[in-house]
Amino acid sequence: MTPGEDSGTGVLDLVDEHLDDIRARLTDEQYQLLLTRLRALAGTPPDDPRAVVRAFQAVRLCLVSLPFDHPVREVLDSVRLAGTASVSAPVVLRTQDLLARLTAGPPRPPDTAAIIAAAERRLLHAPALSAAEVRTRYRGSAPPPELIRFADAELGDRYPEFQFKPGGGAPYGVVLEVNRVLLADADPWGAADWWLSGNAWLGGGPPAALLGIRPDRELVGAAVALVEGD
Template sequence: MTPGEDSGTRVLDLIDEHLDSIRAALPDGQYQLLLKRLRALADTPPDDARAVLRAFQAVRLCLLPLPFGHPVREVLDSVRLVATVPVGRPLVLGTQDLLARLTAAPPPPPDTAAIIAAVERRLLKAPALSAAEVRVRYGGAPPPPELIRLADPELGDRYPQFQFPPGDGTPYEVVLEVNRVLLADADPWGAADWWLSGNAWLGGPPPAHLLGLLPDRELVDAAVALVEGD
């Protein structure tokens, strides 16, 4: 077994082993995209090594939004595949076996409360400012309602740090505009999850990672597409 084959099939084994926690950690749209990418890998001709490599990398990108510390996320950065037939065939066959197990029986109904709790724990791990730190930025005045504010049961109100540029300034204008689209004042957890989870509409990375890298309009359009169901 080559090193590339071992690392690729290990990812498949870990997906199989930790499927429930993957489903809980990924937004539903991202999880469905992962299943679509796995099906594409399973359907790839196993002797077309480069096509297998491309399909596997698409699966890998779908898993990158998993939180650091998740068993699958921990191995992703160490995966190094090369386009060879000995690697391609086990990956395709392994993915076919994985999908067969996933579809052999209907999945158990999700524990909605547990899923929500897992998402909230993940979001609270992101760097954030305290309520006092945010008030200082506004000269003691209350911050705008569209700023995402998450209630931490231990630390009190927390404002995810990605909303602010480096330094002591006020939030990015595009963050406030997107937050208005996402109704962050009514659903701060949903808005935070949009910013901090992988986004297929934007090519994979969390939107928070694209601030300053993409035109503001593209971030706004992605949020509008979510709200309007495009």
């Protein structure tokens, strides 16, 4: 699939075509997250290309758990995200059409907000550092914005621990690089899910478990393959 009009809308066409199969392969939590991301994309101003790119990337992150040989996943990995910027209106309109068909069908399951909250709680259960602990590592200075940061009403800001080298070290350079690719400043939950979930590009294991084991270029390549489809 080539960049441009056929890229973003083409992915959405395939999602529409294989929707029942996608629903069967995703957990309830994953499927509700996908619907939420689609709604966000449908509500994005079509004249704001950067916002459309961010919203479309969030949809892609919800589909990355599909099997590597799934038709949607195969096309997903071939699309350059940058191509959607020039066709913002078609991508948004196609998403609106898709959602109209979804809402016209049988009622969809339960409380989306509760399912999203459950997904966020799962990520919050991963080992993390407090804001104070991170500031100590930076001698009181603000940590880099590329770090994944969760705002938690009860615990305060939390920084997933996998981002940092063992023994009180600074963040891995490759983590900051990958987080920039994944736009972690805009979608920390999606970026954390990428790091902490299985990844077919990297042999099925979570990328966070491969820090310091697999070459940095492989981790960056797996993130770029998702975002840009190189």
